[in-house]
Amino acid sequence: MGNPKAFLTIGRKEAGYRPLHDRIYDYAEVEQTLNIEDRRLQASRCMDCGVPFCHWACPLGNRQGEWQDLAWRGRWEEAYRSLAETDDFPEFTGRVCPALCEKSCVLKLHDAPVTIRENEVSIVERAFAEGYVTARPPRRRTGKRVAVVGSGPSGLACANRLNRRGHRVTVFEKNEFIGGLLRLGIPDFKLGKKIIDRRLKLLAEEGIEFKPSVCVGKDFKTKELLEKFDAVCVTIGAGVPRDLPVEGRDLKGVYFALELLQQQNRVNAGAQIPQNERISAQGKRVLVIGGGDTGSDCVGTSIRQGAVGVTQIEIMPKPPVGSNPDTPWPMYPQVLKTSSSHEEGCERRWNLATNRFIGKDGVLIGVETERVEWEKDDAGKMTLKHTGETEVIEADIVLLAMGFVHPELDGLVGDLGVGLDARKNIAVDDANRTTVGKVFAAGDASMGASLVVRAIASGRRAAENIDRFLKGQ
Incomplete structure (x- = not known):
C-alpha cells in the first residue's frame, strides 16, 4: 500500500483549478492535472494503515490501497484493472464524487488525506490514453432480454453489468441525449460531455442498445415493454424538484x-x-x-x-x-x-x-x-x-x-402499477424488486436523491439481483 513512510516526507499536493480569470469565460473543465511523477508521489502517500477506512466509506467498495500502490509503482494498467473491478465509471466518479473515501482516510486526522479522487481520475485517464480501455463484448449470450428505463449513472451501471453477464440490454431514455443527470444536470465545467460520449461508445460496441428520445409509457407502451423483455429495471431518478x-x-x-x-x-x-x-x-x-x-x-x-x-x-x-x-x-x-x-x-x-x-x-x-x-x-x-x-x-x-423529492409519479410509474414507499419513491425489497413481478428499480428512483457513486452502486446491485432472477435463483 504505497511507500509506508511517504506520508511523513511527502505533503498533500492538489492539482487545483485553472486560473479564475480564464475559466469563467468558458465551460471547459475547471480542474487541472498533475504530471505523472507528482501523481505517483501522491499515490505513494497511501500508507499500510491497519483498517482501510477509505474502503469502508466508499459505496462501491473500491480497493483504494491496492490501486494506489500499483500507481506508485508505475503499474498503471494493473491499477486501472483493479479500479474497474469495483467502479464501472471511474472517469465519472473521479470528477464529481465528493470523495467519501478521502474524508475517511487516516491522514485526514492531520487534515492531509491522500488525494484519492484525483489519483483515481488520473489512473483512468492514463488508461484511456494508453489504450488499456477497450470494448470487451461478452463471449456468450443467454437469450434473455432486459430493459433499463433511464440512462443516468444507476441505469448505465445496471446495463453494463447485465450486458457483461451475457443478457441483451436495451436502455431507454426520454431525453434526446443518453446520460441522465450526468449529461444534462452536471455542468460541462465539472464533467465534460466528451467523457460521457467516450464511455457510451464502448458500451455500444459491447452490445448495449441505446434508445434516446423514447418515453416509456408514452412512445413505448409499458404493456409492450413487459411483453418483450424478461426483466425491467426502472432507473428514472428523483426528477421532481422541491x-x-x-x-x-x-x-x-x-x-x-x-x-x-x-x-x-x-x-x-x-x-x-x-x-x-x-x-x-x-x-x-x-x-x-x-x-x-x-x-x-x-x-x-x-x-x-x-x-x-x-x-x-x-x-x-x-x-x-x-x-x-x-x-x-x-x-x-x-x-x-x-x-x-x-x-x-x-x-x-x-x-x-x-x-x-x-x-x-x-x-x-x-x-x-x-x-x-x-x-x-x-x-x-x-x-x-x-x-x-x-x-x-x-x-x-x-x-x-x-433538492429533489421523488421520481415522476405519473406516466411510467403509474402505468407499471409499482408501489411507492412513504417518501413516494418506488418501493423495493432487499433484492431491488418492486411490487410488480419482473420489474426492478435502482438509484434515486428507489432510494431518494443521492450521490452519483451511490447510484452506480445501486445499479450494480440491481444487476446482480436481476441476473439471479433471470437464472431462476
Whole structure:
C-alpha cells in the first residue's frame, strides 16, 4: 500500500483549478492535472494503515490501497484493472464524487488525506490514453432480454453489468441525449460531455442498445415493454424538484435550478433555444436558493453567462469551518464547503428563509427574506425559530436549488402499477424488486436523491439481483 513512510516526507499536493480569470469565460473543465511523477508521489502517500477506512466509506467498495500502490509503482494498467473491478465509471466518479473515501482516510486526522479522487481520475485517464480501455463484448449470450428505463449513472451501471453477464440490454431514455443527470444536470465545467460520449461508445460496441428520445409509457407502451423483455429495471431518478410555494412563485424570473442547468448543457451541445425561452443571467442579479452542490452549479453557470452579481442563500446555519464535533472522523464531515464556483465570485448567506417573491408587471424584481434561528431541543433535534427580521434582496432571476423529492409519479410509474414507499419513491425489497413481478428499480428512483457513486452502486446491485432472477435463483 504505497511507500509506508511517504506520508511523513511527502505533503498533500492538489492539482487545483485553472486560473479564475480564464475559466469563467468558458465551460471547459475547471480542474487541472498533475504530471505523472507528482501523481505517483501522491499515490505513494497511501500508507499500510491497519483498517482501510477509505474502503469502508466508499459505496462501491473500491480497493483504494491496492490501486494506489500499483500507481506508485508505475503499474498503471494493473491499477486501472483493479479500479474497474469495483467502479464501472471511474472517469465519472473521479470528477464529481465528493470523495467519501478521502474524508475517511487516516491522514485526514492531520487534515492531509491522500488525494484519492484525483489519483483515481488520473489512473483512468492514463488508461484511456494508453489504450488499456477497450470494448470487451461478452463471449456468450443467454437469450434473455432486459430493459433499463433511464440512462443516468444507476441505469448505465445496471446495463453494463447485465450486458457483461451475457443478457441483451436495451436502455431507454426520454431525453434526446443518453446520460441522465450526468449529461444534462452536471455542468460541462465539472464533467465534460466528451467523457460521457467516450464511455457510451464502448458500451455500444459491447452490445448495449441505446434508445434516446423514447418515453416509456408514452412512445413505448409499458404493456409492450413487459411483453418483450424478461426483466425491467426502472432507473428514472428523483426528477421532481422541491418547490417553494410562496407568494409570487409564478413571476417571470423564478426557475428551478435544472431548468437553467439543462438548458445551458443543451446550448453547449449545439441546441438552438428560441430567444423567448432562453434563461440567461447576462447582465442580471441572480439569487440562488439552496446551499448544496446544485446551487453551486447554478452559481458557476450564472457567472459564465455574465451575471452582474450572484447571491446564494441557505435556510440552515453556516456549517463549521474545518472540523465539526458532530461528525467526527471517519464520518463524512458536515463542514463549510467552498467550490470552484464559489471562488469565482458569489456572496453566500445563511439562516435566511424566503417569505415571498416580489414582482412588477409580472416580472421578478426582488425577494423578501427573513432571518431565522435554529435551536436544539433536549432530543438533539433542530427546530426553526422565526425572528420577524425581514430584508428584501434585489434579484432579476431566482434559481430554486433545494433538492429533489421523488421520481415522476405519473406516466411510467403509474402505468407499471409499482408501489411507492412513504417518501413516494418506488418501493423495493432487499433484492431491488418492486411490487410488480419482473420489474426492478435502482438509484434515486428507489432510494431518494443521492450521490452519483451511490447510484452506480445501486445499479450494480440491481444487476446482480436481476441476473439471479433471470437464472431462476
